[in-house]
Amino acid sequence: MLYLSQVLGRPILDLEGERVATLKDVIVRLGEDDHPPVAGFVARYRRRDFFLPRWRITDFGEAGVRLNSDILDLRPFVRRDGEVLLARDVLDKQLIDVDGKRVVRVNDVQLIEAANEWRVTGADVSLIGLWRRLAPAFLRSGRPVEVIDWADVGYLATDAATVQLKSSRGKLARLHPVEIARLAESLSYQHGAEIVEALDDETAAETLEEMAAERQAQILGDMDEERAADILEHMSPDEAADVLGDLPVEKAEDLLNRMEDEEQSEVAELLPYADDTAGGLMTTEFVAVPRDLTVGDALARLREMAETPNMIYYLYVVENEVSEKLVGVIALRSLILSDPSSPLEIVMRSDLQVAHPDDAAADVAQKIAEYNLLALPVVDEAGEILGIVTVDDAIEILLPKDWRQRLPKLIG
């Protein structure tokens, strides 16, 4: 086993044991392997960097590197796709430890030889690793250290990040979107954006929803437009509308135009409403059923829906298939408990609470809390249902302003 700090700056020796160059960096190739193999070295000779392929080396250790021939190929070093330089890209940089769900700083890199091949096995994040690089050799400790298995390295916060996006995706997906968002926010904005881009559309959308509003807008605004539109499609329409509202007008229009028709129209409906009104809070994802169905039909219809809205606990009963005029509401609970053959009209409640798009957000939230609702329908002047405000949006408004001050908080 070797540590990167023990080999950097060591001599590269020819067959006679003469020093011909200095070891500047170790190249690994990220790929399917959990523990990527060493692909070569960067040698420094007279202030220039040369590439040394792995097969040109016989010994690799604390004493340095030994060449297997006298012919030194002086090809200048150029980084290739998928390659990571351990000293330049990993050492002293931050990475995401998927297992510990945290961002750590790499104090050293652990290399292990197995089957005649050197592999990167872990990132040393311990104090001892720090000490190994700071202290003179005789003061170093041989104690075991805290090493993060390379298989758990979800993301490397380095400038050469494009090489690792594919391998990051799978590992980051093991985390909950809440956790990904928290980790991404603790890195610089460039790296945070890269992490979001590395995720699949669905996870990226969920992760973005967990982030602060300005940050969502920044990340989507800087992203490739097509990709941003794809992610927006996966966000819930009210969240997507909020983000678009935070972007410059032309940018928002561009992204909206690139979205698929269905999602586009859902989001577009929400855009004109001010943030602090019922219209600004509402989402267009809800279940509406015509009044002439039976309970059984309604349940069947619910099952057949291609995409079930988040909010299925209330089914909103409307006049007929064409008109969206709201006539009643049925809780999922009463739907399940009712006789499948009874008509909806009998089971539904028609004395329901509604809001209008221009109602103040605070009043809407108040109403949701007062009536213990999970959602409140928003209707226009004709009584047609436009959308619903769900309880999660109400919570945000109802939390007292000084709530945060009553909770232990982190400064910084």
Place this chain on the structure above:
Amino acid sequence: MAEQETDADAAGQRLLRRSAQRMRRRIERRPRLFVYLAIFGPGVITASAGNDAGGIATFASVGADHGYQLLWVLIPLTFSLGVVQEMCARMGAVTGKGLADLIRERFGVRWTALVMLALLVANGGVTVSEFVGIAAAMELFGIARYISVPIAAIAIWWLIVKGSYQRVERVFLAMSLVFLGYVVAALLAHPPWATVAVELVHPHFELAPAYLFTFVAVIGTTISPYMQVFIQSSVVEKGVRPESYRLTRIDVWVGTIFAILIVFFIVISTAATLHVRGEHVDSAAEAAHALRPLAGAYAETLFAIGLLGASMLAAGVLPLATAYSISEAFGFEKGVSSSFREAPIFLGIFTFLVALGALIAMMPGLPLIRVLLVTQVINGVLLPIVLFAVLRLVNDRELMGEYVNGPVYNLATWATAIIVSALSLLMIATSVFPNLFAK
């Protein structure tokens, strides 16, 4: 069918999660360390933070001991401060990372250790000066420092670890606004404006140890190492991007000019009231006398309120910011809500600095004002280390791209760093060999 059920299930879970998420997001929207700075604009607030106990003591001494002679320093100082602060703000906007982060990532462990040591010593010194400020202020109210300092230290430690510091912070900030009174006091003291104008552009230099000492203290208290760390963090925290950086640049320069203007008035008011009578600033009470044209008999009370506010504010923020920087650079667990077991080094550094500041401030027979000046001198001596690191980083094309320094900025910073280094060496030399430059 089964698939539909899981779909509905997932939908319900999503709703629940979003509910929780909203609640969390609301709660997490708590003010972070530098956010209160951001409201005013990071540049303005960071620059004004220089007017703490050490700053007031230094500039009051400058005015009392040297009259208007050192006023000329303020003009080059404005440029140096503005340039240095602007570079760090720019690095924050371009890289999205803090200064400690960048130093670690670009320079490796050993240089990081050196810079962090310098920062620890410099900030440790400033922390000491803040507790000395608390002691001096409370003594003006007639409370012995053996009572006031330990209470203040425990209160600060407790408030920060319990997370309620931010609520009292605004009170301290408001209290420190008292120092704006120096502007009024300076105007009421009817200084000889013609002399002021001449001295402002008339360089005057001596190789006397006392003069050099004051000179380094003036630089150290104006361009303190912690201010570079502060401004960069607050720019990062505020999420400033290169595209929107222009506003921040303006903010930095406005802040710089504002801060130096306050300094200008402190020097004038002390020169016009104390220097003309040959008085020196050996205690807080004497520094307060410069406020007499404004407050008459209440000058001491007014001064004590301002000093207490400014000192309490910085005595909490500085140890905390130092602990953050060092933890950031070395990757230690950090956060005040962590326990000692989770973040031993972070909380250790924080606690150590608070305790050190309080203990030194309580030493019997300590000449308070002198200690305040010495801590600013330490700042000045260590400043070049941070400046050289900043210079290397800001000129790193890989890091900064097109946002690297222009030649004027480089020249100004190099000049600052070299002049401060030279002055520090001269000062040390003359204090070791007092007769070095005697004729």
